[in-house]
Amino acid sequence: MQFIATALLALTALVGQATAMPARLVRRQDVVSVHGTIDAPAEAAAIAPGATFDFEFDSVNYCESGYEPIVVYLFANEPDVSDMNTDGSFPESAYLYEFGEWLIPNFGLSPQQSPPPPPSNLTMPDFSQASTNPTTYSDATFYITVVETYLDCPGDVAKEFGVTTSSIVYNATSS
Numbered sequence: 001m002q003f004i005a006t007a008l009l010a011l012t013a014l015v016g017q018a019t020a021m022p023a024r025l026v027r028r029q030d031v032v033s034v035h036g037t038i039d040a041p042a043e044a045a046a047i048a049p050g051a052t053f054d055f056e057f058d059s060v061n062y063c064e065s066g067y068e069p070i071v072v073y074l075f076a077n078e079p080d081v082s083d084m085n086t087d088g089s090f091p092e093s094a095y096l097y098e099f100g101e102w103l104i105p106n107f108g109l110s111p112q113q114s115p116p117p118p119p120s121n122l123t124m125p126d127f128s129q130a131s132t133n134p135t136t137y138s139d140a141t142f143y144i145t146v147v148e149t150y151l152d153c154p155g156d157v158a159k160e161f162g163v164t165t166s167s168i169v170y171n172a173t174s175s
């Protein structure tokens with residue numbers, strides 16, 4: 001809910017700037033409110049730096065495409081869809097880490113594809129070991145965000161995007 005409120009605020013801000021930035025307004029309409037569910041990790045789960053954790057995403061496949069691309073990110077703050085590029089990706093400056101890009105096969109299609117289906121687990125980076133700008137965080141609330149690309153949508157919209165966000169606690173001080 002909080003995320004939807006953020007999106008609406010972003011939209012309001014964009015409408016105000018419509019004459020200055022018409023392209024952004026068009027792009028913003030491609031993010032639809034329909035999105036999947038992050039079943040794992042659980043909301044507010046504690047995940048240690050460097051730990052492997054279960055990942056399970058239940059997609060909605062809004063436009064019923066055979067294959068549905070997803071990208072999974074880690075954000076330090078709740079993502080703002082007004083930061084999104086036209087192709088549905090977020091600029092590198094907007095997020096902490098990109099876990100990867102996968103393709104969900106639907107309707108019993110073969111998972112022998114590139115990229116492969118999402119894995120059943122992901123590994124949390126240890127940002128204190130980063131080669132550039134190593135950073136320590138203590139008890140930090142971060143956000144796992146899945147961007148779904150809905151292909152084959154009716155009408156003239158080539159691609160629509162669904163955004164799902166769930167919080168986690170990185171380097172929790174109590175567990």
Ligand SMILES: *[C@@H]1O[C@H](CO)[C@@H](O)[C@H](O)[C@H]1NC(C)=O
Binds near residue numbers: 052118119120121122
């Ligand atoms: C993580 O997922 C991969 C691919 O889904 C699997 O091969 C591997 O065994 C899993 N590792 C753990 C620790 O669950």
Ligand SMILES: *[C@@H]1O[C@H](CO)[C@@H](O)[C@H](O)[C@H]1NC(C)=O
Binds near residue numbers: 135136137171
């Ligand atoms: C985790 O937090 C502790 C303090 O609670 C800090 O000393 C440590 O450096 C942090 N680790 C990472 C990897 O950020």
